[in-house]
Amino acid sequence: MATVSAPARPGTRAAGPTRRVPTWWRDAAGLLAWGSMLVVVALWVRGGGLQDLTGGTGAALTTSGRLTGLVAADLMLVQVALMARVPFVERSYGQDELARRHRLVGFTSFWLLVAHIVLTVLGYATSARTGAWATAWDMVRTYPGMLLAAAGTALTVLVVVTSVRAARRRSRYESWHLVHLYGYLGAFLVVPHMVWTGRDFLTAPLASAYWWTAWALVALAVLVFRVALPLWRTGRHRVVVERVVWEGPGVFSLHLRGHGLSRLPAAAGQYFVWRFAGPGRTRGHPLSLSAAPHGDRLRVTAKVAGDGTAQMARLRPGTPVAFEGPYGRLTEAARTRPGVVLLGCGIGITPMRALLEGLAYEPGRATLIYRARSEADLVLREEIRDIAARRGAAVVELPGRRVPDRASWLPDWAARWDDAAALLRLVPDVADRDVYLCGPDRWMDAARTAALRAGVPAEQIHRERFSM
Ligand SMILES: Cc1cc2nc3c(=O)[nH]c(=O)nc-3n(C[C@H](O)[C@H](O)[C@H](O)COP(=O)(O)OP(=O)(O)OC[C@H]3O[C@@H](n4cnc5c(N)ncnc54)[C@H](O)[C@@H]3O)c2cc1C
Structure with a gap:
């Protein structure tokens, strides 16, 4: 275990977002998402949804289908909004948490969509006393916008099937991503059937106003933050x-x-x-x-x-x-304590190297722990040592293969050490520092567990995943 400590030098100023993100941003984003669903349910109630539940089997099934369809459509919007890279949402949650939520919301929306189709078809079939398949076929052929909705549903099924973890692991990232983009087209194709056949659009101006405003805002967010801003910055x-x-x-x-x-x-x-x-x-x-x-x-x-x-x-x-x-949120803005520990593994060292240079800290209050497979893989080693020497940070290099028989952040030659005890030994006051983590997923999970066991509160642990 090579340790390089260094003499004191004043900290440098970090550029960019250095102010802590107010916690109410996160609450506000969450409130917007949950609030939109409440509005949708309230509009359904206002449109007679509850009364229909008591209007016989056919009406009850149809109105339940309407509710599940409306919530599914709302969640589709939330799902797109989560990946629209709206700065205040991105800075509140971080991209990897947003990606996880996007996935969860996506699967929930999909199952509600399935419920919507099944309940609506059964509701119509019960009221008309016809068979379910005949009713479904009739609806697709004769109801306005329904063919487009069927195509949109097929695209959504394709996205969901390719996003199931087992399939996702087997496909190339490019292929998965391309198919995933069809999800946007799928969401777009279901809109006409809502406008042309949806009871809310045909009878309730308030509901129409809600949906048009929500669609316009989400489309605008995607256009501004995923298209216009990158184009403008690239050109500028x-x-x-x-x-x-x-x-x-x-x-x-x-x-x-x-x-x-x-x-x-x-x-x-x-x-x-x-x-x-x-x-x-x-x-x-x-x-x-x-x-x-x-x-x-x-x-x-x-x-x-x-x-x-x-x-x-x-x-x-x-x-x-x-x-x-x-x-990304792995910046000075995430800081809660004067001291920091930067833990990087493999190519995950890249943001840690930048943070060692860019974060504000006093001499003796920063430690960088660098895990790599071998000495030769300790890239950027010399410059990391130089920065540490200039700024009074400590560097601990841990080259070596993985511990074979357990999930550990340590190299194999340190396997006899308990993960949390080793961290405490290297940084005795780790519980009073912010811990920044970046590396392979399993390594990060092990390092996070060790930090938690060493007494670091969860809100002091900040990480970036290189996988999505
Ligand atoms: C937030 C973030 C920061 C990253 N920072 C770095 C970094 O500083 N240095 C570095 O070497 N790598 C980094 N990566 C990983 C890097 O983006 C991928 O290794 C790279 O895009 C692979 O492209 P490829 O065509 O060479 O490989 P491919 O053959 O296409 O893929 C190789 C592996 O990389 C994954 N991958 C490919 N494209 C992406 C993508 N757009 N998003 C996420 N995963 C992808 C694939 O799932 C696969 O596991 C980062 C990833 C993320 C999500």
Whole structure:
């Protein structure tokens, strides 16, 4: 275990979002989502939904179908809004929590959609005393907008099937992502049947006003934050590749240069989604800053993981770069304590290296713990040591293979240590520090468990996942 400590030097100022995100932002975002569902249920009640429950089997089934359909449609909107990269939502929850919620809301919306179809068909069939299949076929053929809704449902089924974890693991990221985008088309295709046949649209102006406003706001959020803002920033800052530098086995840094980049609200610990001119330009790659932003320069460091990163390593100086971001909450803004522990594993060291440089801390109040498979894999090692020496931080390098028989954040040669005890031994006051984590998912889970067992409160643990 190599430990490098260092003499005292004053802390540097972190750029970008350094103010703590007010907790009410998160509450406000949650309230908006739950509030929208309450409004939908209230509109259903106002439209006679409750009375219909007592109007015989057919009417009860149909009105239940209406309610499940309306809530499913509302959740679809919530789902799209969660991934619209609205800054206050993104900064309140962080992208990986949003992705998890997006998934949960998506599956809930899907099952409600299934309930909507089944209940509505059974309701109509019961009232008309016809068979369910004949009724379904008749509805698709004759009701306005219903063919489009059927196509939208088919697309939604495709997205859901490919998002089930087992299928997701087997498919290429690009294929999964492309299919996933059809979900937006699916959500769009179900709109006409609501407008043309939905009782709320035909009879209740208040309900129509709600739905049109909700659709317009969500569409606007997607257009502004996922399309217009990235295009505007890309055009304004004209980022190009300055050079590519190999850092170690299969790991390289891209040095990027642009105009007026100091005006970007970017901070150490954040990431951007990058698109490079040339083959595969449509494909976005999330990569974290591996150095704090400096003037008109940014740097990212990537490990060759597949086609996209292999192509990146061959980029020529001057290649134009499009980008979305900055994103991520792994910044100074997450701080709750004066002291920090930065735990990075493998390529997860990139945001930790930037944070070591960019966070504000007093000498002796920061420790960076660096896990890698071997000494050769300790990329950026020299510069990490330099920063630590300048700023009075401690660095602990832990090269070595994984512990074979349990989930642990330690290397195999330290397997006899208990995970939490080892952390406490390295950083005795860890419970009174903020802990930043980045690395492979299982390693992060083990490190988080160790930190919790060592007495670190959950709200002091901040992490970024490199998988989605
Ligand atoms: C927030 C975040 C920050 C990241 N920061 C870094 C970093 O600083 N350095 C680094 O080396 N890697 C980072 N990654 C991972 C990096 O984005 C992927 O390794 C890269 O996009 C793989 O592209 P590829 O075409 O070479 O590989 P592929 O063959 O397409 O994929 C290889 C692996 O990467 C995953 N992957 C591919 N594209 C994405 C994507 N757009 N989002 C999430 N996972 C993807 C795939 O599921 C697969 O497991 C980060 C990921 C995220 C989500």
